[in-house]
Amino acid sequence: MKFNTPLINGRILKRYKRFLADIELLEDTPLNKKGDIIVAHTANTGSMKTCWDLNWPVLLSYHDNPKRKLKYSLEMTHNGKSWIGVNTSLPNKLAIEAIENSVISELQDFEIIKPEKKIGDSRLDIWLYSGDKKSPSKQCYVEVKNVTLLGDDELALFPDSVSERGQKHLKELTKLKTDSIRACMLYIVQREDVNRFSPADKIDPTYAKLLKEAFENDVEILVYQCSLNELEIKVDRKIPLIL
Incomplete structure (x- = not known):
């Protein structure tokens, strides 16, 4: 971008x-x-x-x-x-651009990318689908989070404060997956001085617990890092998830 x-x-x-x-x-x-x-x-x-x-x-x-x-x-x-x-209005745009440019290989081969989709009593950031909108042949719900917190040993962490909204999104993703609908948690890391990602369990232990439960229920957890300079920010590489 x-x-x-x-x-x-x-x-x-x-x-x-x-x-x-x-x-x-x-x-x-x-x-x-x-x-x-x-x-x-x-x-x-x-x-x-x-x-x-x-x-x-x-x-x-x-x-x-x-x-x-x-x-x-x-x-x-x-x-x-x-x-x-630090501008949290950008990660959704960065994620959509990366999907469109085939950077996020796991989220390809969908016909439509729709920003924001109401599901349950909340909205998730991206809805990917193919086929008819009312009865898609395949679909995936994606929630996007901006990651900026630096931990020890070049570890990126999320969240940087207790996030009840983030907890709610993880519950929605887990419910989707248990209903046999593809669901993905996508972390966009907007700093280059880290090389791994983990939930910030000391800051929000409930969020960390829910993320592990989502992972155990086969919600896809993807972590992609950006390169940043004075002219642009772009998603360009996947980094490991540590749970």
């Missing part, structure tokens, strides 16, 4: 109220000068643990939309080793 316009360099000073971050700009923008401190929208409901610290470099997108109160969005941070994709 290439960014439509060049990203803007800054450094992070503070993240607060979940969706706000104070950023010092390191270059001029259409609206501000280098050195100005602006408030950026942060599309991330998690803790962002291991994703920022004072003065870390960041990349921002600028949105010249009169309806937007905050003209900047926080896209990535850098810990000195890797860019980290």
Whole structure:
């Protein structure tokens, strides 16, 4: 996924109220000068643990939309080793692009890719199917999660805070599979300084338990890692799952 316009360099000073971050700009923008401190929208409901610290470099997108109160969005941070994709509105787009480009080999040979599909009392991120919509010849429900938490020994972890919503999605996927419908949990890892993935059982033991139960019930658990730079983010490799 290439960014439509060049990203803007800054450094992070503070993240607060979940969706706000104070950023010092390191270059001029259409609206501000280098050195100005602006408030950026942060599309991330998690803790962002291991994703920022004072003065870390960041990349921002600028949105010249009169309806937007905050003209900047926080896209990535850098810990000195890797860019980290913190915009949680992007993983679904990254996943669909990777499926369309045959990067995710396990999710191929479907005729239709539909974003968001209501199932039970929740929505899952992607519905893949072939044949008639009301009676597909084959189908697969996919839930996508953004992974940014860094653990010990280059281990990526999820979630970074207790996720009741994530727990609910795992239950839905497990129920689908027990009803003989293909179901997949897809983790998109948006940092390059990790090489394996595991559930964060110390942060959310219930989520970790439900993930193991989903795996034991043959829900497919896929973990794909992104490469990230100032121009684009793309899914490009599968990494091992540790349960």
